[in-house]
Amino acid sequence: MVDHLFRHQAGRMIAVLxxxxxxxxxxxxxxxxxxxxxxxLQVWKFQPIPDNPSGWLMQVARNRTIDLIRxxxxxxxxxxxxxxxxxxxxxxxxxxxxxxxxxxDSQLRMIFTCxxxxxxxxxxxxxxxxxxxxxxxxxxxxxxxxxxxxxxKRLYRAKEYIKEHSIRFEIxxxxxxxxxxxxxxxxxxxxxxxxxxxxKADELIRYDLCSEAxxxxxxxxxxxxxxxxxxxxxxxxxxxxxxxxxxxxxDDNSIIxxxxxxxxxxxxxxxRWGYYYxxxxxxxxxxxxxHIESAIAAEHCLxxxxxxxxxxxxxxxxxxLLEYKPIPIVMLNRAIILAQLGLVEEAIGIIRELPxxxxxxxxxxxxxxxLGDLYSKAGNITEARGLLENAYELTPSLAEKxxxxxxxxxxxx
Amino acid sequence: MKDFMFVFRGPTPEDLKMSPEESxxxxxxxxxxxxxxxxxxxxxxxDPLMPGGKTIQGKKPVVTDGPxxxxxxxxxxxxxxxxxSLEEATELAMGFPDFEIxxxxxxxxxxxxxxxx
Numbered sequence: 001m002v003d004h005l006f007r008h009q010a011g012r013m014i015a016v017l018x019x020x021x022x023x024x025x026x027x028x029x030x031x032x033x034x035x036x037x038x039x040x041l042q043v044w045k046f047q048p049i050p051d052n053p054s055g056w057l058m059q060v061a062r063n064r065t066i067d068l069i070r071x072x073x074x075x076x077x078x079x080x081x082x083x084x085x086x087x088x089x090x091x092x093x094x095x096x097x098x099x100x101x102x103x104x105d106s107q108l109r110m111i112f113t114c115x116x117x118x119x120x121x122x123x124x125x126x127x128x129x130x131x132x133x134x135x136x137x138x139x140x141x142x143x144x145x146x147x148x149x150x151x152x153k154r155l156y157r158a159k160e161y162i163k164e165h166s167i168r169f170e171i172x173x174x175x176x177x178x179x180x181x182x183x184x185x186x187x188x189x190x191x192x193x194x195x196x197x198x199x200k201a202d203e204l205i206r207y208d209l210c211s212e213a214x215x216x217x218x219x220x221x222x223x224x225x226x227x228x229x230x231x232x233x234x235x236x237x238x239x240x241x242x243x244x245x246x247x248x249x250x251d252d253n254s255i256i257x258x259x260x261x262x263x264x265x266x267x268x269x270x271x272r273w274g275y276y277y278x279x280x281x282x283x284x285x286x287x288x289x290x291h292i293e294s295a296i297a298a299e300h301c302l303x304x305x306x307x308x309x310x311x312x313x314x315x316x317x318x319x320x321l322l323e324y325k326p327i328p329i330v331m332l333n334r335a336i337i338l339a340q341l342g343l344v345e346e347a348i349g350i351i352r353e354l355p356x357x358x359x360x361x362x363x364x365x366x367x368x369x370x371l372g373d374l375y376s377k378a379g380n381i382t383e384a385r386g387l388l389e390n391a392y393e394l395t396p397s398l399a400e401k402x403x404x405x406x407x408x409x410x411x412x413x
Numbered sequence: 414m415k416d417f418m419f420v421f422r423g424p425t426p427e428d429l430k431m432s433p434e435e436s437x438x439x440x441x442x443x444x445x446x447x448x449x450x451x452x453x454x455x456x457x458x459x460d461p462l463m464p465g466g467k468t469i470q471g472k473k474p475v476v477t478d479g480p481x482x483x484x485x486x487x488x489x490x491x492x493x494x495x496x497x498s499l500e501e502a503t504e505l506a507m508g509f510p511d512f513e514i515x516x517x518x519x520x521x522x523x524x525x526x527x528x529x530x
Contacts, residue, residue, distance in 0.1 A: 043461060135432065136435075
């Protein structure tokens, strides 16, 4: 069977059934999907695998749905949309929802509903993983390095909110669509980064999260409503980042910075996909933050090694990014580029004046490490030594500690 | 060759509350096992049993709902296999995928009754 077939099929079934029963009946929907898997488990163990397992699952879900609809007592048991369609006869009306195009539509509605701006971000993420990606609460907890109870609480809170406020299960239009897409991007990007950067979860789960974020982003590109330039930009960014997946983790399970990665490990296929989607994203006149970040990631992929990066072009991209994201880490990265261009003193000045720099230096090794390097380049060895020692103490990563120790030892006495 | 029946006992899928991902993993183990048995030419067939049912017992027979057994003692289905001996059948049953989730297999030879004694 295809990897994660059941999980993906769960997402599809939940979306279709939600369209039929209404989002206010999400629990009933989840139970019905659960029953479908129970039936599959009971039957399939004793028989040769069906030729089309996903079709079989969908069929079981559909029959069960027809059954439930026939027995329904109140109008509130089904969605408004189905109520309007029921005049054509139950089975025909329901069958319509199981057409491939309608399934895609329903899945998109589900993504949009999970990312409703009234929900807070952590609830959006949990609900997306549950209803769109087909993960159990326990699996979500593992992926997000949280615990079962916390995730259950988020899911409950999100579902209650949707019910109480009669959030509509639909694809928004006009300006609202634009806003909603933005919050979908935020959730997907967050999911991806959670998998890419978390140093707590195990590698398999991290990989899973990243590929799920990419799958959902790809799903967006396959629907006329979601295939915007920004979606392509986000997908290309994910491809570029994912291409470094294997080189970004050291033997001791710690994050290795771009500068020190073995570029031979970068996945060339994903880089090609990255360029492909980046190309597709270059239509229209809207420049999203994902366009800029993807262009930056692409620039890194073009360079043979860190030193031969096109720093001039990179500086322009970072100037651009800074307008969208005026946060310390972007400012720090921009300062590194200035230093690469020979403007070391200026770079030091910028970092020294970052908002909240005292706090950042006290808690984050990266500011110490970068500033220490810059001072060493500028010939201020005393300052450099102190900062690199601080960085050494602060980083949890053994690989980074090793690198820092080497640098401290190479400082002139 | 003799025929054997594998009787499977264990918690029902309802009790296990598996996620889609876990269901798929469990199913793939079963497919793997059946495949293996088929390749060895040992697998003859099998069926799952519907949950629920009735039990009748007593001198004055009393009908009760549901199987008599409970929880992990519940029979969930059976396979029919051929094997040279009880030892070989037992060896084949070691591949049963549900030991980890409190499942068990009972291995019984099917008695062949001659038509003309």
